[in-house]
Amino acid sequence: MSYTLDGWQEPTLGENLARAGVERRDFIKYCSSLAALFAASPALLGSGTRASADDLDGDEVAETLAAVTKPNVVWLQLQECTGCVESALRSGGTTVEEVLLNLLSVNYNEAVMAAAGAAANDALDKTNEQPHVLVVNGSIPVKDGGIYCSMGGKSAETVLRESAKNATAILAVGACAVWGSVQGSNPNPTGAVGVDQIIKDKPVINVSGCPPIAEVITATIAYILTHGTTPKTDAQGRPLFAYDQRIHDSCPRRPHFDAGQYVRSFDDEGARSGWCLYEMGCKGPSTFSACPIIQWNMHTSWPVGAGHPCIGCTEKHFFDLYTPFYRALPNVTGLGIEATAEQVGWGLLGLTVAGVAAHAGATAIRHHAAKKAEDKEPLEAFGDPQPGDEPAAEPEPPDEVTAVEPPAEADAGEGEEV
Amino acid sequence: MTATAPSRAVAAPEDVQLKVGGAFSLGKLSEGRILALAAAAAPSDTEDPTDFAVAEALDVRRPDLVVSPADPADVDPATPERRYSVSMVRDFPLKDDATTDIVIMRGALDAVLNKVKISRKNRSLVRRNADWAAKRGWRALAVATALVGEGDTVGEFRLQGFVHVGIEGVSTGLESTGPANWVEVPVWSLSLRFQHWANVATIFTLSCSGYFIMHPFFGPEAHAGEDAGFLMGWVRFIHFAAAAFWVVLGITRVVSAFVARDPHLRWTEWWPLKRKEDVRNLGRVVQHYALIKEEAPVYLAHNPLQQLTYAALYCACGLQMITGFALFGLYHQGNWIWALAATPCNWFGIPTVRMFHTGMMFALWMFVVMHVYLAVRADSLDRHGGISSMINGNVWLRRGAKPVDAPEVG
Numbered sequence: 001m002s003y004t005l006d007g008w009q010e011p012t013l014g015e016n017l018a019r020a021g022v023e024r025r026d027f028i029k030y031c032s033s034l035a036a037l038f039a040a041s042p043a044l045l046g047s048g049t050r051a052s053a054d055d056l057d058g059d060e061v062a063e064t065l066a067a068v069t070k071p072n073v074v075w076l077q078l079q080e081c082t083g084c085v086e087s088a089l090r091s092g093g094t095t096v097e098e099v100l101l102n103l104l105s106v107n108y109n110e111a112v113m114a115a116a117g118a119a120a121n122d123a124l125d126k127t128n129e130q131p132h133v134l135v136v137n138g139s140i141p142v143k144d145g146g147i148y149c150s151m152g153g154k155s156a157e158t159v160l161r162e163s164a165k166n167a168t169a170i171l172a173v174g175a176c177a178v179w180g181s182v183q184g185s186n187p188n189p190t191g192a193v194g195v196d197q198i199i200k201d202k203p204v205i206n207v208s209g210c211p212p213i214a215e216v217i218t219a220t221i222a223y224i225l226t227h228g229t230t231p232k233t234d235a236q237g238r239p240l241f242a243y244d245q246r247i248h249d250s251c252p253r254r255p256h257f258d259a260g261q262y263v264r265s266f267d268d269e270g271a272r273s274g275w276c277l278y279e280m281g282c283k284g285p286s287t288f289s290a291c292p293i294i295q296w297n298m299h300t301s302w303p304v305g306a307g308h309p310c311i312g313c314t315e316k317h318f319f320d321l322y323t324p325f326y327r328a329l330p331n332v333t334g335l336g337i338e339a340t341a342e343q344v345g346w347g348l349l350g351l352t353v354a355g356v357a358a359h360a361g362a363t364a365i366r367h368h369a370a371k372k373a374e375d376k377e378p379l380e381a382f383g384d385p386q387p388g389d390e391p392a393a394e395p396e397p398p399d400e401v402t403a404v405e406p407p408a409e410a411d412a413g414e415g416e417e418v
Numbered sequence: 419m420t421a422t423a424p425s426r427a428v429a430a431p432e433d434v435q436l437k438v439g440g441a442f443s444l445g446k447l448s449e450g451r452i453l454a455l456a457a458a459a460a461p462s463d464t465e466d467p468t469d470f471a472v473a474e475a476l477d478v479r480r481p482d483l484v485v486s487p488a489d490p491a492d493v494d495p496a497t498p499e500r501r502y503s504v505s506m507v508r509d510f511p512l513k514d515d516a517t518t519d520i521v522i523m524r525g526a527l528d529a530v531l532n533k534v535k536i537s538r539k540n541r542s543l544v545r546r547n548a549d550w551a552a553k554r555g556w557r558a559l560a561v562a563t564a565l566v567g568e569g570d571t572v573g574e575f576r577l578q579g580f581v582h583v584g585i586e587g588v589s590t591g592l593e594s595t596g597p598a599n600w601v602e603v604p605v606w607s608l609s610l611r612f613q614h615w616a617n618v619a620t621i622f623t624l625s626c627s628g629y630f631i632m633h634p635f636f637g638p639e640a641h642a643g644e645d646a647g648f649l650m651g652w653v654r655f656i657h658f659a660a661a662a663f664w665v666v667l668g669i670t671r672v673v674s675a676f677v678a679r680d681p682h683l684r685w686t687e688w689w690p691l692k693r694k695e696d697v698r699n700l701g702r703v704v705q706h707y708a709l710i711k712e713e714a715p716v717y718l719a720h721n722p723l724q725q726l727t728y729a730a731l732y733c734a735c736g737l738q739m740i741t742g743f744a745l746f747g748l749y750h751q752g753n754w755i756w757a758l759a760a761t762p763c764n765w766f767g768i769p770t771v772r773m774f775h776t777g778m779m780f781a782l783w784m785f786v787v788m789h790v791y792l793a794v795r796a797d798s799l800d801r802h803g804g805i806s807s808m809i810n811g812n813v814w815l816r817r818g819a820k821p822v823d824a825p826e827v828g
Contacts, residue, residue: 262637
């Protein structure tokens with residue numbers, strides 16, 4: 001598939017897509033997949049009361065989406081690596097998603113816009129004055145007056161606040177915009193924070209991931225355009241339609257987990273057999289994302305599919321909380337060494353046993369000493385050596401014993417009844 | 419051991435009474451028969467307090483065994499050089515109303531051991547028992563016998579055992595095991611004992627399965643064409659099933675803490691510090707465990723340190739349930755109950771909750787090590803039957819003991 005794009009020329013999105021050469025068949029297919037993504041979400045099904053807005057089928061999504069008139073989008077790139085835009089744009093060739101994205105009239109985006117300098121700033125200011133959809137990549141460094149990231153003489157925070165003022169919907173796309181990502185991790189030298197820590201008066205949709213899946217980004221935008229509202233989110237502000245399931249629970253390697261078949265090292269037979277990466281520190285059991293289902297680059301592959309454990313990049317503070325990436329549990333710090341929880345656990349257990357043994361030994365010694373101290377010497381018996389006595393001579397054996405021969409019947413064993 | 423040398427026969431002061439605390443039997447003879455042998459060896463004209471004590475003990479313990487003392491002419495008394503006597507006893511009663519003539523050797527254990535035929539194994543056994551008795555203030559009065567054959571020939575001497583001889587009024591710890599001095603007090607109700615052992619079984623199951631979930635250290639090897647099985651699946655099922663049972667167990671325990679009639683089941687058992695004296699007792703108990711103080715206040719049920727520890731244990735188990743449900747709930751985020759259960763994961767991060775859950779398991783293991791040690795220690799030092807009370811519910815206290823948390827015993 002390939003489409004030619006001339007920007008937004010027709011009144012509605014549908015007409016623009018037709019002009020670009022997108023067949024209605026392809027568009028319906030795309031919209032059906034969106035509808036499936038939105039509506040098949042177990043979170044929404046499981047709640048029992050399916051929201052009416054989610055009852056859309058593919059045709060309805062197509063109708064609604066096609067009738068959208070020139071949505072303006074400001075796509076800011078703040079303190080980040082452009083990986084999210086790369087993910088969104090290089091989703092495996094020219095796709096309907098990409099065309100849709102380009103037709104969204106992205107009036108301002110540092111990576112892809114043609115304008116530069118004052119013209120670019122003008123475009124931003126003009127779009128900021130109208131209602132628009134705000135997409136943010138990158139974190140906002142707030143330390144030292146925000147000097148660590150600035151555009152056109154304005155700090156990232158100022159740029160964000162200006163763009164957020166008239167925004168109808170705000171999407172924080174990527175781990176940086178959600179919580180700060182690597183630069184926001186300990187010790188966070190630039191004071192990097194996520195969008196929802198700056199913009200608190202409007203709901204922020206966190207499309208998390210490092211980077212997020214392109215389809216999830218466009219699906220979130222499409223959801224807003226078709227429903228007119230923001231999607232339901234989880235406790236971390238992530239749209240539930242894409243983040244309601246753990247990677248672990250839809251992982252194609254899950255049967256190996258249940259069977260107890262684990263990769264023990266990256267070059268073992270299990271790794272070649274595509275077994276579960278749990279023992280290699282896979283964070284799939286702790287990570288919510290649609291990665292195993294949607295995958296990357298036109299469903300080509302994804303990290304676990306390629307044999308690498310999940311690092312948990314859709315979770316907040318994963319650089320601090322989900323490391324070391326190749327171990328199942330975080331390390332225990334603060335003991336002067338970094339050790340696994342298992343090592344520390346066994347160590348403490350050993351110390352406990354040693355302590356108990358020491359206490360038992362001390363108890364025995366004290367008990368023995370107490371017994372000695374008490375006046376419990378045995379009753380002095382007849383013949384005990386007395387002070388001043390000469391050592392007793394070897395006693396002579398009694399006559400009775402030596403004088404007689406044992407009778408035959410005396411062979412009875414010890415303890416015979418007498 | 420007769421009164422041939424009164425000044426040295428018994429070194430104890432005149433006003434001291436001797437007592438006999440039973441006997442050790444090496445072979446098949448009962449304690450009573452050992453006593454009977456020791457009594458029969460005494461000459462009829464004895465003035466030795468040991469002989470009186472042995473005769474009295476026999477009379478009290480086995481009034482059915484009547485023996486007549488030996489003819490003084492048949493007794494070769496002990497001397498300072500030969501510390502045992504040899505007595506010829508005629509018509510000594512046997513079990514089946516028969517009688518026999520025997521020679522009884524009676525005296526210091528070492529001296530008797532030199533003269534008897536005894537295997538090395540039995541020699542060691544007798545010495546150990548004599549040493550043990552000596553530590554408790556008992557002197558071993560050895561008793562050996564030989565049969566008399568045709569023409570008054572005497573066979574080889576065989577050691578039958580020894581009699582415990584001690585001084586009246588000195589506590590030896592042996593006589594006190596009688597039912598008269600110790601009182602069996604019911605403490606632990608059946609439901610609490612069930613709780614205890616059900617918890618032991620459940621925590622054991624949860625620990626084993628949980629450890630495997632943390633670190634699946636064994637599993638199928640890579641072989642083609644083999645049924646892969648469902649190892650982790652079953653381990654997780656066992657973990658979740660045991661956890662569900664544990665929660666039910668915990669709920670019943672908490673409910674019983676508020677509705678139970680038995681004071682040892684009630685919630686007040688989890689908070690010992692109700693009066694100033696309780697705080698002081700807590701300090702005394704801590705000093706006792708720290709080996710600073712010899713004596714600790716007597717508690718019938720749990721002492722204050724135990725109560726605080728068990729309160730902390732209940733909290734730890736509760737946290738273990740909460741974090742367990744938080745992790746289990748991750749699977750069902752569409753359901754609001756499980757989403758609510760998983761809330762701690764949003765506060766602290768999922769790996770932190772996992773690590774806490776793991777760390778708490780190791781903490782419980784440490785508790786188990788100390789708990790078992792202290793239970794065995796308390797039972798062996800206090801001899802209150804604490805370990806058997808975990809099964810039969812009853813502890814043993816000395817009559818007249820005044821526990822802090824219960825009425826006077828007896």
